Amino acid sequence: MRTVLVTGPGGAGRTTVAAATALAAAASGERTxxxxxxxxxxxxxxxxPTEVTDRLDHARVDSGAHFRAELTELQERASGVLDLLGAGRLDGEELTELPGAPQLALLHTLRRAAEGDWSANGGYDVLVVDLPPTAEAIALLALPGQLRRYLRRLLPAERQAARALRPVLAQLAGVPMPAQWLYEAAARKDAELAAVQALIEDGATTLRLVAEPGPAAADALRTARTGLALHGLSADLLVASRVLPRHSGDPWFAALAAQQEKCLGHWHAQWAPGVPVHEAAHLGHDPRTPQELAALKVPAPDARTPGRAADPWWIEEEAPGAEDGPAALAWCLPLPGAAKEELRLVRRGDELLLTVGPFHRVVRLASALRRCTVSGAALADGVLRVRFTPDPGLWPRTD
Structure with a gap:
């Protein structure tokens, strides 16, 4: 199954372009x-999934219903602890979703699609996902990996081997040990998150950016490009939405069109040919029917277009170190559009904590770099180079 993720600045027309993409895929003969x-x-x-056209179905993400179902299930599983504490149960009707619920509900829906929960509908060739605005979308795409990391740190799998000793450990420690259901729930959630992470990182998954030409969109796209690069993601299409007709006789209208045309020229120069720019014409009003959405002529996903590439980090060997010592190593990451003042690096054990503006990523170091110390970092020509110096006490000797 090919997955197409659609995002862009708020108000740019993400849902419109996602729907137009799905219609184009269905029109090309793909079950979408x-x-x-x-x-x-x-x-x-x-x-x-409900039928829209002959080969197109649509499913809406209901974050409120998902939040109520998840919390109700958690109360059932933790009933023993809640009864012991004398806690009152929350009724499903009184539950109001909390911040973050829409993102978790979307991940749940992606998990259902990834695991084939809707195979009874005949299965799908193409999955089109309307994501939140860009910054939220990038954080969302990184969330499965982050949550799995948290689960491994809080409930390491190796501790399950000691479950037979829990009663003894509880008496020695004087506090109750985590119940088996907690480990089982963590394992189940880890498997669900792994399915979503595999879908996001699959080579058949591509991402489309949507923006309305203008100065504000240019800044938003620069930030988006940096955030996508940080997480090893890339766009396969940039859709310029609501493009006005050129050469109008109205001075006010012509000025707006000229501003758009200037912006589009920059986008074609900066993004193409690696990322084609599709200009979706302004219809004079927001699309009201599937026919008007199809009139935007957004191209269908091309199976020949490569999806997510491998992790973009690479290692370079720098100038030789001290006599008979190993050379310094540079861990490199392309970060187009990044600014030095937005960068922050922290080494913590075998991990590197990297912050670029509003985006964060925790990267596990390659085995060779774990035996080194960080001796510097530099951002030049859109590439971040983190310099590692081998630790003589840990680096293997060659004599």
Whole structure:
């Protein structure tokens, strides 16, 4: 299954372009599923896949229902602890979703698609996902890996081997040990997150950016490009939305069109040919029907377009070190659009904590670099180089 993720600045027309992409995929003969938080105009709003056209289904993400179901299930599983504490149960009708619930609900829906929960519908060739605005979308795509890391740190799998000793350990420590259901729940969540992470990192997954030409969008796209590069993601198409007709006789209208044309020229120069720029014409109003969405002529996903590449980090050997000592190593990462003042690096054990503006990533060091100390970092020509000096006490000798 090919997955197309659609994001862009808020108000740029992400849902419109996602729906137009899904319609184009279905028109090309692919069995297609569109997943979005809000139903596009003319689309059904059911939370289960519902037919739109002959080869296109749509499923809406209901974050409120997902939040209530998850919390109700958690209360059932933790009933023994809650009864022991005398805690009152929360009724599903009184639960109001908390911040972060929409993101978790979307991950849950992606997990269902990844694991083939909707195979009864005949299966799908293409999955189109309408993501939140760019900054939130990048954080969302990184979330499965981050949550799995947290689970491994908080409930290491190797501790499950000691479950037979828990009663004894509880008496010695004087505090109750985590119940087996907690480890089982963690393992189940880890498996679900792994399925979503595999979908995001699959070579058949591509990402489309949507932006309305203008100065604000240019800044947003620069930030987006940096955040995508940090997480090893790349766009296969940039859709310029609401493009005005050129050469109008109206001075006010012509000035807006000229501003758009200037911005589009920069985008074609900066992004193409690696990332084609598609200009979706302004219809004079927001699209109201699937036919008007199809009129935007957003291209269908091309199976020949490569999806997510391998992790972009690479290692370079720098100038030789001290006599008979190993050379210094540089760990390199392309970060187009990044600014030095937005960078922050922290080494913690075998991990590197990297912050670039609003984006964060924790990277596990390659085995060779774990035997080194960080001796510097530099950002030049859009590439971050972190310099590592081998630790004589840990680096293997060659004599």
């Amino acid at each position: 599923l569109l997943v979005s938080a809000t139903a596009p105009p003319g689309f059904p709003s059911g939370t289960e």
